[in-house]
Amino acid sequence: MISNVPSFEEHRREKQxxxxxxxMELLDAYxxxxxxxxxxxxxxxxxxxxxxxxxxxxxxxxxEPWRQYFEDWFAFDYVTIIGSRxxxxxxxxKAAVLTPSQIQLSGxxxxxxxxxxxxxxxxxxxxxxxxxxxxxxxxLSSLHGNFPLFEKTSYILARPxxxxxxxxxxxxxxxxxxxxxxxxxxxxxxxxEKKEEENRxxxxxxxxxxxxxxxxxxxxx
Numbered sequence: 131m132i133s134n135v136p137s138f139e140e141h142r143r144e145k146q147x148x149x150x151x152x153x154m155e156l157l158d159a160y161x162x163x164x165x166x167x168x169x170x171x172x173x174x175x176x177x178x179x180x181x182x183x184x185x186x187x188x189x190x191x192x193x194e195p196w197r198q199y200f201e202d203w204f205a206f207d208y209v210t211i212i213g214s215r216x217x218x219x220x221x222x223x224k225a226a227v228l229t230p231s232q233i234q235l236s237g238x239x240x241x242x243x244x245x246x247x248x249x250x251x252x253x254x255x256x257x258x259x260x261x262x263x264x265x266x267x268x269x270l271s272s273l274h275g276n277f278p279l280f281e282k283t284s285y286i287l288a289r290p291x292x293x294x295x296x297x298x299x300x301x302x303x304x305x306x307x308x309x310x311x312x313x314x315x316x317x318x319x320x321x322x323e324k325k326e327e328e329n330r331x332x333x334x335x336x337x338x339x340x341x342x343x344x345x346x347x348x349x350x351x
Contacts, residue, residue, distance in 0.1 A: 142295060149294030150273060152231045156239070157300060159228075163220045164205060176200075176208045185344035195302065195348055202301045203340050206242065206289070215240070235293065239300075241332055242291045244339025246306060249283055257303075259286065263319055273298045279305055287342045305347040 180200050181188045190196040206217055221228070221236045228236065247259035247270070256271040257279070270290050277299075279286065285308045289301035309315065325334040 146294040146296060149231070149235075150298070152229065153235050153239075153273065153291070153293050153298065153300070156228070156232045156235055159224065160205070160217060160220050163224070164216065167216075167219075172208075172210055173204065175211070176204050179208070180204070180340060183338075183340045183343075184346075185341075195304075195346075198302050199304065199340075199343060199346070202289075203244075206239070206301070207244070207336060207339060235291070238291045238293070241336065242289050243332055243335035244287050244289050244301070244342065245335055246308075246342050247286050247288055249279075249286060252277065252279060252281060252283065257286070259288075263322060268297055270299050271296050272303075273300045277303055279303065283347075284308070285345075287339070287346070289339075304343065306342065306345040307347045308345055 177188050177191055177200065180203055181191065184196075184199070184203075186196055191200045204216070207215065209215055210219075217236075217240055221233075221240070225233065246262040247257075247268075248262060250258040250260060250267060252258075255276050256269055257277055258267055258269050260267050262285075268290070270288055273293070283305045285306040287304040287306055288299050290297040290299050292298075321334070322331065325331045
């Protein structure tokens with residue numbers, strides 16, 4: 131007997147395709163909004179804040195990959211002089227023209243943070259990884275194609291957002307070289323666990339994610 135019930139896998143693929151499209155259109159609209167709403171004074175202030183947190187010089191931000199890392203942090207993590215993130219200002223201004231799906235995705239993007247992961251395995255367009263100090267494996271898949279990582283990469287800094295049925299990464303994926311035994315890592319773990327108990331872990335990572343860039347491997351791929 132031939133069933134007329136649509137294939138679940140086909141339905142899943144279509145839903146994922148639409149979710150990815152909604153997210154890409156949302157991010158494209160935000161990128162265009164940023165071009166017309168970036169305040170020079172804010173950006174100068176942001177560069178100094180980012181450089182201090184990431185452990186680099188402000189002059190480094192004119193060169194790759196630091197320019198790309200800064201632009202991503204500025205777009206999604208920087209808190210303006212008035213106390214708001216730029217993506218939040220964009221959503222409030224454009225809420226009337228965003229689709230319900232994009233409004234829902236906006237909430238996820240707004241809280242998405244740069245987080246360190248331990249790499250389990252690397253595929254062409256995804257990576258299986260575990261958040262540092264956690265046990266549950268996650269499959270992180272790129273919204274824009276392959277992960278440009280060395281096979282020997284053991285740790286990464288990534289900003290995933292749950293889109294459709296996938297944990298999509300839409301920001302630069304940064305290879306990390308982590309010290310084997312470091313007092314700063316032990317301090318990070320203690321602060322992380324304390325914030326977890328207070329249900330403030332995501333806010334903590336959102337505010338401090340760029341600090342992991344002190345371990346960035348900036349060797350060319």
